[in-house]
Amino acid sequence: MRRLIAFEQVSLDGFFVDAKGDMSWAHKQDPEWNAFAASNASGDGALLFGRLTYEMMASFWPTPAAMERMPAVAEGMNNLPKVVFSRTLEKASWKNTKVVKGDIVAEVRKMKKESGPGMAILGSGSIVSQLAQAGLIDEFQIVVNPIVLGKGRTLFEGVKEKLALKLIKTRAFGNGNVVLYYEPTA
Secondary structure (H helix, E strand, C coil), rough: CCCCEEEEECCCCEEEEEECCCCCCHCCCCCHHHHHHHHHCCCCCCEECCCCCHHHCCCCCCCCCHHHHHHHHHHHHHCCEEEEEEECCCCCCCEEEECCCCHHHHHHHHHHHCCCCEEEEEEHHHHHHHHHHCCCCEEEEEEEEECCCCCCCCCCCCCCCCCCCCEEEEEECCCCCEEEEECCCC
């Protein structure tokens, strides 16, 4: 069974995007952090996105600027298989991307039963909350950024029932980011 990891960035006050939907505050240039991001992007699993996050990622990672600023991350992002869940996106222009219009929970449940490498959700708060509520996320990697936004959207917006998690490890970075690794307890 394939594992599903949610890798998410949040502000200290718990928002994954600010009041305008922006998350550029989460992108710090720091050698230690960049090496960590590059090692995460070098896996062989599939990346899962909602439409908004997909469009944001697809507008940056295939560009010369991405290859210049973060070549290892850009290479991984561009070469990994990607799935975008959207009812409105007609086709995906980013290399190795499949559009899925159906029931996200049923589709991910089916994907998890297939053999192959794991999967990771990057951003995409609306699908994180749906898949978390359905018990389909095996691990949450939450990056707490040392910034207070004041307003925005919370990562688990829409979750209706309590989701108990257990901390399995942490990692702190010189830029102030702290990654908290959690697994569901049930």
